[in-house]
């Protein structure tokens with residue numbers, strides 16, 4: 249194929265992803281120097297379209313970035329008023345008192361928000377400062393310089409032929425070059441994955457760990473709605489099959505976020521995270537809350553869970569990993585937005601200093617130091633053993649041991665040191681022969697829904713004529729390896745029903761309905777053969793979340 253000719257645009261800083269991390273970096277750069285040229289590229293059709301969090305927001309990141317956010321109209325309208333933890337059994341629940349919980353678990357001072365709306369508001373602040381934001385622009389390739397440094401990205405490739413080749417209607421996109429490139433793609437970023445591998449940034453670190461989070465917005469009976477109420481549950485229906493739990497957050501307008509996270513290190517390939525979520529809503533406590541209400545939106549996204557010991561090196565020549573591109577979620581708090589914002593601010597400050605000193609294309613080591621030795625490192629370090637304890641000893645033991653470790657860490661020490669995670673999530677999947685299929689009740693269409701019906705509430709859309717963005721390294725593996733060994737778990741772990749094994753006269757066939765993809769990235773993480781690579785479809789495609 250002939251060399252592709254692309255126009256190039258030059259910036260001081262190129263930012264990939266308009267989530268809380270990327271937007272914070274953009275805002276901070278322009279606060280520091282209004283003359284810096286800063287661009288933010290976002291694959292969603294608009295800022296916020298692909299944002300999915302719980303979300304209870306710890307405002308410490310926003311406080312540091314825009315101290316007068318209240319006066320500026322930030323959509324943080326619902327302070328947390330009460331905080332409840334329950335251990336669920338199939339027919340009942342046990343309230344875990346708040347008193348023995350370490351102070352870091354307290355949600356007092358936090359807000360129930362739509363992070364999509366927070367990002368839309370942050371984008372307005374950034375644009376008012378002069379940041380260029382281009383939604384509908386997926387960044388599909390890295391651009392490297394002559395000395396092996398990151399020089400930029402390719403964005404805005406449209407109209408590829410179904411086989412991936414260039415055709416008469418293909419727009420080749422543009423190269424956006426920067427003195428520094430910030431990757432703020434969120435969990436399992438496709439370019440971040442490439443950069444982590446190219447520069448071996450995970451060397452000497454524990455493997456990154458993940459969960460898959462699914463979420464619905466419900467409008468419920470006003471009599472049952474308690475604005476500001478936060479509930480977390482553990483236990484049923486997952487039991488000992490997998491780690492995870494639920495969240496129920498009452499926001500404004502009689503709406504409730506109902507969500508469920510399943511840790512992706514589960515062993516049983518028959519486990520079906522989406523159906524666990526649907527089953528959870530039939531628990532008497534949850535069913536009573538939702539009865540008479542209606543589900544108005546659905547979405548899913550992976551969440552990073554490796555924490556402190558899994559964070560890769562954050563910088564390589566010309567590039568920095570921000571927020572969940574590097575995995576900055578505090579797992580027991582299920583919070584990462586505050587760290588995403590703080591990391592964006594820190595990266596911006598390091599780049600500003602470097603550019604003032606006429607540097608470019610080198611390592612922003614000052615950023616790495618601020619993250620590890622500052623507020624983010626301290627937030628993540630205190631809780632670093634919770635996930636490994638849960639993986640190793642299960643829920644009950646880890647509640648006691650993890651709670652104790654968080655308490656001692658709050659006082660400045662740990663009796664356990666830093667525990668490792670061991671295997672990555674793909675390697676955790678065991679042979680189907682070691683497990684029994686799980687019999688999930690059929691959704692009733694009232695409280696629980698089949699996957700495809702729910703996916704229609706994610707308003708996801710992909711132009712069908714484009715190449716499939718879910719690439720198989722070896723197209724034979726799903727049927728030849730994954731089916732006999734693992735009963736092809738892609739059929740179940742994908743919360744959007746993208747993957748099917750279809751039987752016809754020629755035998756089983758693996759089908760990828762990429763049009764349904766909600767960009768959660770679970771397939772890229774959990775495929776036991778590590779054969780699926782999630783790449784960006786053309787810009788503007790994917791879910792269109794209203795106020796997730």
Ligand SMILES: Cc1cc2nc3c(=O)[nH]c(=O)nc-3n(C[C@H](O)[C@H](O)[C@H](O)COP(=O)(O)OP(=O)(O)OC[C@H]3O[C@@H](n4cnc5c(N)ncnc54)[C@H](O)[C@@H]3O)c2cc1C
Pocket residue numbers: 264265266267268269270289290291292296298299300301302303304305306385386387388432433434435437438439460461462463507509549550551570571572573576577582583584585586588784
């Ligand atoms: C179910 C669930 C519940 C959660 N609950 C909470 C909570 O209650 N509180 C909390 O603080 N945190 C919560 N989190 C964690 C929180 O969502 C993350 O920590 C946070 O989103 C990280 O921000 P980010 O800016 O790094 O990435 P993201 O918010 O994921 O933003 C990344 C952006 O980059 C875009 N992008 C990605 N790749 C490309 C590309 N190649 N080209 C162009 N654009 C691209 C994406 O479309 C997206 O808009 C939750 C996560 C999940 C999944």
